[in-house]
Amino acid sequence: MADDLFNSFMNGPDEQGRFGIFGGRFVSETLMPLILSLEEEYNRAKDDPAFWAEMKDLWTHYVGRPSPLYHAERLSTELGGAKIYMKRDELNHTGAHKVNNVLGQILLARRMGKTRIIAETGAGQHGVATATVCAKFGLKCIVYMGAHDVKRQAPNVFRMRLLGAEVIPVTSGRGTLKDAMNDALRDWVTNVRDTFYCIGTAAGPHPYPAMVRDFQSIIGKEVRWQLAEQEGEGRLPDTVIAAIGGGSNAIGLFHPFLDDPSVKIIGVEAGGKGVDDRIQHCASLTGGRPGVLHGNRTYLLQDDDGQIQEGYSISAGLDYPGIGPEHSWLHESGRAEYVSITDKEALEAFQVSCRTEGIIPALEPSHALAHVMKIAPKLPSDHIIVMNMCGRGDKDVFTVAKHLGFDMSDTEEGRSFEE
The missing domain is CATH 3.40.50.1100 (Rossmann fold)
Incomplete structure (x- = not known):
């Protein structure tokens, strides 16, 4: 990608709030x-x-920032390949970004x-x-x-x-x-x-x-200096990854790295039961097209008449049929790559995080972790991935238990689980 395109990213939207053809004010x-x-x-x-x-x-003093940048050593070893860091924004007061x-x-x-x-x-x-x-x-x-x-x-x-x-x-x-x-x-x-x-x-x-992006950019700004402290002066991540519904946690991680061409940026949408014509997902960039919703022009799940279609995801935070306009711009410009992860893959990543690192994640970042699990084994050991652990999983334990076949209302099963 040309240097002049990279140099344009940090300038943000124009005076009408447009990121290229996206964004704006439709109110x-x-x-x-x-x-x-x-x-x-x-x-x-x-x-x-x-x-x-x-x-x-x-x-x-209220939120508890900076949130830690944590080397997930056991997970990195189990997967092989890249060195994985987690930006622990689930440790913020209230449990998310x-x-x-x-x-x-x-x-x-x-x-x-x-x-x-x-x-x-x-x-x-x-x-x-x-x-x-x-x-x-x-x-x-x-x-x-x-x-x-x-x-x-x-x-x-x-x-x-x-x-x-x-x-x-x-x-x-x-x-x-x-x-x-x-x-x-x-x-x-x-x-x-x-x-x-x-x-x-x-x-x-x-x-x-x-x-919202400017306030959330504290995430990526902290990653820059934290990684330099832990890995050596001037060291940037090779890849940054975050889950995307509307996209605030992702743009918060991505934005401070947009002008660094060496940093690969990957957003992970909710693939639900699979990205197909039945719209059993919330992957707007993967399975949608541009339109207007909630005051801005962006990629949306919609039918041939432009009517918004209902999406689906196991994750309530990703269950949105659109995406922030800056992500649409980054997608079309090619600066960021956007992929989708299914419910099944996210549930597997949820359990892997619990088992290897003792971190119970929300279902939202479980999607990002699932993509990390796909790509990390294929990368060299000196490749650094930073993923945003944007929420903790206590809110999702009932949903996960149901999908894993554990009845939390069954007192007998509950007693055997505790034992």
Whole structure:
């Protein structure tokens, strides 16, 4: 790839929020003033040392950053080939990468005088992070969550309610992340005066994709200096890998390496039951095409008439029929490679992580780990892979147990398991 193309990546979107033909602002007239006001406030905050000082203080003393960069030695040995590192963002307060971005958005909301925070959530981690930060600052919190996800992510629903949030089950569509985002946008249009919409992924109308990416880029920035400390000055990873639903954890890892042509970038989508014409997956780049959803133009799962199709994934956090517009741009430019992993492969990786490293991962990063397991044995021993362990697995234990045939409601089986 030409040097001038690499040099263009760090410049980000144009003034209309477009990454090439992707991104932009496709919103109602009611929302446009709010979007422009948010963009103005974020531009002021970016140049305000006091804003970043508060962010750094919260990241350090509230979130627990920097998260460790961990050499997965047993896993590397078992697979053979490449040396594998895990960026341990599941060790953040609230158990995922989501809090990195939520803190930034809610600090902006406070600067704008907003007292009511709404959010959408799929796996529940963004909802938990939003409820957590709202509790810290005494803000009202409403979380929209698909009814299907409410059932399969019950631990996170309970956590949100403990933190004082109102969790509203969304029954439209298939009751997943897309539908929750639809209802959150409707709420925002209705309550423009006091409400701030805290979007959980690098999607939505500009400036959300760029703003969320900027807050999440702390992940990749830390990897750069941590790897240099552990492997030697100037050492960069050879490959970085992350799972992608909307794509916030992935773009957070990828963005600080976009201008380093030696670093291969791989995003892993949810292949569900297999990428085919029946849409039993959520692999937008693998099985979709460009269209408009939730205020931005990006790759989507859609039919011939442009109607959004329902995706499927075992992972609630990847169960979204679109992807952040910057990922679409990176895909079409060729800077990043995007692949898909099936439910079955992710479940296998989940168990391998538990067995070899004593780390119970969320199902989202299990997809990324499954691709690591495919490619690591084929690479030389001096090749360094960094994957983002973006969430912990306590929220997914019921789902995994069900798919592995373990009945957690069976007291007899439970006793034998404990023994």
